[in-house]
Amino acid sequence: MRLACFTLFAALACPAQAVILDASPNKVFTRASAEAAFTGAASLTDSDAHTAVIETPGVAGGAAASVTLLPFSGAPKDQASGSLAISFLGGAGSAADSFSFTFTGTVSAVSALAAAADPASARVTLQGLMLFYLDPAYTGLPAGTLLGTLHADGLRAASAYESFSLTLADTTAGTSTLLLPGGTGHDLALRVGHGYALTASYTMDVPHGVDPDFTLALTGTAALQPVPEPNAAWLALAGLAWLAARRRPC
Structure with missing residues (x-):
């Protein structure tokens, strides 16, 4: 019985753990x-893309x-x-997984000309995508x-x-949540057998005569559903159950 009580308490005190890669x-x-562009009568563009x-x-x-x-x-x-750097760190032990989309750059169009007598506006567009799936074969739990x-x-x-x-989508359920500038964070339920997509986008679009730098980091975590710590009521009930078991005749 002591072992059973100890196991129960240990489970109740279990911290959040990594959910995707651990x-x-x-x-x-x-x-x-x-993608970067100067837009005018004669437009210029260049782009770069990488996957991992x-x-x-x-x-x-x-x-x-x-x-x-x-x-x-x-x-x-x-x-x-x-530039856009996407980072994902699979947690180890009791650490949660973490992710980030980091956008940086300069859009300078103080006197930019795409062609003679054609002042050009400057634009930088950055987009990031993160996809993952929670495999039922790994979890051993029913889908959903x-x-x-x-x-x-x-x-x-x-x-x-x-x-x-930043858009958070459950691609299996067909639902999504859009996070916009100045808004609050969001929690998305992670379910066995579901796929998920995180889509981040950034655009700096300035007219002729402006010269800003920019930086932005979108961050978050993913973790197993935390189990609450035992409170006084739980401890009292468990203690009474243990005492009752001790008093029963063999």
């Missing part, structure tokens, strides 16, 4: 893409893309540059069972000329 065959697919599959628990991995574009003519500092929670932190407010968002 010692599992589950994989996370990431894709990062970047992460399957090593406890090791950070992901995809990154970056691009820099200069106009045909204009001020030496004029450029449209941006609540396994954990994915938490996305709230997004900061947007400054002039920029827009961005």
Whole structure:
């Protein structure tokens, strides 16, 4: 009986743990893409994209893309540059999984010209995608069972000329939640046998005569459904049950 009580208490005190990659065959697919453009009568564009599959628990991995574009003519500092780094770290032990989309760059169009006498606006567009699936064969639980929670932190407010968002989708259930600048975070239920998609997008679009830098990090975690710590009532009931068992005749 003492062993049974100890096991119960240990389970009740169990902390949140990694839900996606911790010692599992589950994989996370990431894709990062970047595009820079000067838009005018003669437009210029350039792009970059990379993908990665992460399957090593406890090791950070992901995809990154970056691009820099200069106009045909204009001020030496004029450029449209941006980068997106996607990172996923599968938790080890009691640590939760964590993810981030980090956007950085400069959109400079102080006197940019895409062609003679054609002042060009500058634009940088960055997009990231993260996909994963919770395999029933690994969990040993029926499809649809609540396994954990994915938490996305709230997004900061947007400054002039920029827009961005983060979409959390349960692709199996066909549901999604859109997070916008200045909003709060969101918790998404993770269920066995379901696939999930995180889509992040960022655009800095400035007219001729503006020269901003930008940086933005979208972050979050994924963990097994935490089990609450034992409270006084639980402890009292368990203690009474143990005493009652002790007093029973063999």
